[in-house]
Amino acid sequence: MKIATCKAPVNIAVIKYWGKRDENLILPINDSISATLSLDHMCAKTTIVSSPDLTETRFWLNGELQSTGNKRFQKCLEEIKKRAKPDVECLNWHLNIVSENNFPTAAGLASSAAGYACLVYTLAQIYEVDGNISSVGRMGSGSACRSFFGGWVRWLKGEKNDGSDSLAIQVAPENHWPEMRVLVLVVSDHKKAYSSTSGMKTSVETSELLKYRAENIVPRRVEEMVQAIQNKDFPTFAKLTMQDSNQFHSSCLDTYPPCFYLNDTSRVIIELIHAYNEFREETKVAYTFDAGPNACLYLLEKDVAEVIEMINYVFPSEPIAMSSYFKGKAVPYTTI
Numbered sequence: 001m002k003i004a005t006c007k008a009p010v011n012i013a014v015i016k017y018w019g020k021r022d023e024n025l026i027l028p029i030n031d032s033i034s035a036t037l038s039l040d041h042m043c044a045k046t047t048i049v050s051s052p053d054l055t056e057t058r059f060w061l062n063g064e065l066q067s068t069g070n071k072r073f074q075k076c077l078e079e080i081k082k083r084a085k086p087d088v089e090c091l092n093w094h095l096n097i098v099s100e101n102n103f104p105t106a107a108g109l110a111s112s113a114a115g116y117a118c119l120v121y122t123l124a125q126i127y128e129v130d131g132n133i134s135s136v137g138r139m140g141s142g143s144a145c146r147s148f149f150g151g152w153v154r155w156l157k158g159e160k161n162d163g164s165d166s167l168a169i170q171v172a173p174e175n176h177w178p179e180m181r182v183l184v185l186v187v188s189d190h191k192k193a194y195s196s197t198s199g200m201k202t203s204v205e206t207s208e209l210l211k212y213r214a215e216n217i218v219p220r221r222v223e224e225m226v227q228a229i230q231n232k233d234f235p236t237f238a239k240l241t242m243q244d245s246n247q248f249h250s251s252c253l254d255t256y257p258p259c260f261y262l263n264d265t266s267r268v269i270i271e272l273i274h275a276y277n278e279f280r281e282e283t284k285v286a287y288t289f290d291a292g293p294n295a296c297l298y299l300l301e302k303d304v305a306e307v308i309e310m311i312n313y314v315f316p317s318e319p320i321a322m323s324s325y326f327k328g329k330a331v332p333y334t335t336i
């Protein structure tokens with residue numbers, strides 16, 4: 001019998017991935033960049049047992065039995081097994097997989113990123129696979145490939161049709177910008193109305209803005225973002241982050257029929273952050289929103305207390321400032 005337990009953190013994109021050029025292999029239409037959060041607050045945890053005594057492979061997510069017929073799950077399992085040495089004895093044994101997230105699943109809080117990174121990383125422990133396995137995580141959920149590294153991570157869209165060069169690389173390590181923090185404001189923990197998969201598909205089919213963004217804006221913006229991160233230039237980093245979040249949500253609105261991920265509270269947060277930056281006469285906070293209404297705020301440690309106080313004043317009961325973070329990557333928690 002073999003058992004492995006791993007944890008993987010979520011990552012929050014500052015240059016967004018939105019749109020696939022290949023649905024099956026999950027190949028994106030543009031590069032994206034994110035920071036990986038620490039394991040302290042928001043992470044997935046997965047335990048896998050592999051044994052010759054098991055008669056079927058079963059998978060529980062947050063206590064509920066899932067279908068293992070799921071195409072993406074099968075693809076990750078198949079790809080990891082392909083990379084294993086043929087003499088690994090458990091290759092033909094069944095698995096029991098138990099996974100849980102310590103934060104709302106499918107509420108636009110990168111749960112699938114942490115979940116698939118964790119699943120693939122734990123499978124890699126079971127089948128003794130090393131190397132850059134981010135491209136395997138990508139086949140579960142695109143953004144998952146960025147959770148295999150800590151610090152600042154870039155997902156290269158790649159050029160090849162087989163997806164072999166569409167993988168994540170580290171732009172800067174965990175300790176590069178130690179003052180950086182993220183506050184997650186949970187506006188709603190309800191399951192999102194449109195999954196990112198269906199939203200992206202409709203966007204690619206119908207939004208001319210998305211096409212323009214991917215071809216003409218993001219290539220320049222990723223280079224500027226890498227520079228801003230490497231130079232620890234917060235005002236430039238913050239402006240690019242907010243502009244990219246806004247352009248991603250504009251592309252969602254430009255989709256036909258449109259997909260709305262932001263709600264009225266999200267829009268109040270956007271206005272509030274701009275008003276705060278203006279009042280302080282300095283860009284001190286950046287907001288970014290994924291495929292949901294919850295806000296992630298990037299800011300420096302020295303400003304955290306004042307910003308939390310302001311948020312609690314404006315929203316006395318909600319949203320909740322959940323996490324102040326940094327650094328992290330998929331790590332084996334215990335491997336027996």
Ligand code: PMV
Nearest residue numbers: 013016017141142143290291
């Ligand atoms: O990996 P997916 O299919 O959950 O897509 C997530 C896309 C965004 O979170 C909206 C943006 C990103 O780059 O993470």
